[in-house]
Amino acid sequence: MTHNDNDFSDSTLQAAFLRHEDTLSPATPAFGEDDSRVYRTLLESTKAIPWKIDWAAMEFAYIGPQIETLLGWAPSSWKTVNDWVERMHPEDREAVVNFCVSQSQAGTDHEADYRALTKDGGYVWIRDVVHVVRKPNGEVDCLIGFMFDISERKQTEEKLAQLQKQLEYLSYRDSLTGAGNRRMFDAEFELAWAGAAASGSPMSLILLDIDFFKAYNDYYGHLQGDECLKRVAGILTAAAGDDAFLGRFGGEEFVIVLPNASHDAAVKVAEDCRSMIAQEAIPHVRSPHNQCVTASFGVGTIVPTDRGDSTAFVNLVDAQLYQAKDNGRNRIAAVDRTGMQGEAFKSHSR
Numbered sequence: 001m002t003h004n005d006n007d008f009s010d011s012t013l014q015a016a017f018l019r020h021e022d023t024l025s026p027a028t029p030a031f032g033e034d035d036s037r038v039y040r041t042l043l044e045s046t047k048a049i050p051w052k053i054d055w056a057a058m059e060f061a062y063i064g065p066q067i068e069t070l071l072g073w074a075p076s077s078w079k080t081v082n083d084w085v086e087r088m089h090p091e092d093r094e095a096v097v098n099f100c101v102s103q104s105q106a107g108t109d110h111e112a113d114y115r116a117l118t119k120d121g122g123y124v125w126i127r128d129v130v131h132v133v134r135k136p137n138g139e140v141d142c143l144i145g146f147m148f149d150i151s152e153r154k155q156t157e158e159k160l161a162q163l164q165k166q167l168e169y170l171s172y173r174d175s176l177t178g179a180g181n182r183r184m185f186d187a188e189f190e191l192a193w194a195g196a197a198a199s200g201s202p203m204s205l206i207l208l209d210i211d212f213f214k215a216y217n218d219y220y221g222h223l224q225g226d227e228c229l230k231r232v233a234g235i236l237t238a239a240a241g242d243d244a245f246l247g248r249f250g251g252e253e254f255v256i257v258l259p260n261a262s263h264d265a266a267v268k269v270a271e272d273c274r275s276m277i278a279q280e281a282i283p284h285v286r287s288p289h290n291q292c293v294t295a296s297f298g299v300g301t302i303v304p305t306d307r308g309d310s311t312a313f314v315n316l317v318d319a320q321l322y323q324a325k326d327n328g329r330n331r332i333a334a335v336d337r338t339g340m341q342g343e344a345f346k347s348h349s350r
Contacts, residue, residue, distance in 0.1 A: 015092035016113040049147040053081060055104070055140045060084075070149055072119030089115035089123055100130065104143055107132050113150065125154040176226055177233035180247035185255055188245040190310065192259040197304035202338050204266030204301040205314065206256040207321045208236075208273065211294045211329040213252035215286040228282060228293060235280055239273040263301035263336040270297040270332045278330075289330045296324040299334035313337075 049070065051063040058081040068074050077083065085097055092114040103110040109131050115123040130145040172184035180188065189205070196203040210216075210232060217225040229252065236246050236254055245257040256273075258266050274297060282293035298321030302313055316335060324333040 015089075015096050015115075018111045047149065051078075051145055051147065053143045055142050061142065067147070070124060070147075071116055087117040089117065091115075100128075104130070104132055104140060107134055107138070107140060113154075116147075124149060125151040174248040177230050177248050179233050179237070179254065180245060182247065182249065185245070185247035185249065185257070188247070188257050189314070192245075192257050193304050193308075193310045195259060196302075197306070197308070199260075200303060201260050202262050202301050202303050204258040204261040204263065204269075204299065205317045206258070206266060206270050206273075207249065207298045207314075207317050208254050208256070208270070208295045209321060209325065210252040211289065211296055211325070212284065212287050216284050216293070219284075219286050231280065231282060232277060232293070232295070235276050236273055239276045240269055244269065261301070263299075263334070263338060266299050266301055267332065267334050270299050270334070273297070274330070274332065294330035296321060296329045297332040298322070298324060299332060300337065301335075302337040 047066065049064045049066045051067075052061040053059065054061050060078045060080065060083070063075050063078045065075055067078065071087070073083075073087065085093060088096060096112050096114045100110065100112055111127060111129045113125065113127050116126045118124055127148040127150045128145055129148070130143055132143060133141045135141045172180060172187075174181045192203050210228070213225070213228075216228060220228075229248075233246070233248070233254065236256065240246055240256050240258075243259065244261075247255045247257070249255040256269065258269060261269070274295060277293060277295050278290075280293070281290075283291065284293045285291050287294060298317045298319070300313060300317035300320060302308065304310070304313075316337070320333040320335050324331045327333070
């Protein structure tokens with residue numbers, strides 16, 4: 001049984017370890033010491049792969065023939081501990097080896113999960129369960145254990161981990177537009193605020209609202225209104241750039257967080273958004289602006305301080321948005337609070 005490299009080489013799962021406070025079993029004769037055919041047949045007919053390593057020589061005294069079925073390597077090729085080490089995924093190797101050596105030196109039974117290399121270049125998830133056999137004087141005599149193929153379980157864990165990531169992603173996304181939702185905006189905004197406060201650099205915020213959107217829905221219907229929202233969200237994503245966060249603030253309102261963005265840079269982003277929406281020329285027969293969909297923008301820039309109030313800043317930018325709408329829509333109103341530690345500011349409208 002082998003598995004393709006693609007199954008596990010890019011896995012988010014990593015090697016895992018567990019030490020045992022109590023021994024796994026009493027110090028019984030090690031594998032190979034009893035020549036009973038029944039005993040050997042029992043060992044070699046299970047899916048678990050038995051093995052024994054001589055501690056002083058660091059050599060395999062025995063490994064079950066099942067290893068060849070699982071990994072493709074013949075039992076005769078497992079000569080020293082280095083063969084075990086080299087047939088381990090590079091990302092797992094150092095941590096697994098260090099853990100197993102330290103636990104063995106301490107005489108502690110343990111187990112480790114890691115990816116083992118197959119002869120054809122793939123990887124198989126292995127669980128290695130190790131029992132430390134000690135001499136009467138307490139020194140380590142040998143290690144005996146079993147290898148188990150846990151690939152199927154690991155694949156299930158990987159799928160569950162991916163599903164969890166997808167659920168987390170969806171919990172932060174607006175299901176209609178794909179933009180971040182209000183929950184994600186709160187997290188991104190506070191992160192940008194804290195980063196700007198720590199570095200003393202400016203950050204900017206843009207709030208925008210699609211003009212006459214109620215009239216759009218009334219005329220075209222809500223399904224077409226949903227399509228309009230999705231198209232506008234796509235335009236905003238392209239215009240804002242990779243460093244910005246785009247969120248749906250509610251209804252037909254969107255928000256753009258611009259970390260480390262000066263006032264002039266933020267106004268330019270808003271202008272690019274406004275211009276690109278106009279270029280898209282989405283029909284809106286009830287709009288006075290060329291009978292096309294337009295948007296109004298409020299822009300704000302600030303250098304956060306210990307005395308700063310992030311909620312007050314959002315409200316300030318929201319006030320700019322309403323100013324843009326009151327002045328005829330399809331325009332930008334902006335406020336710059338980066339001067340005089342934010343205690344004074346200048347605003348403009350275009």
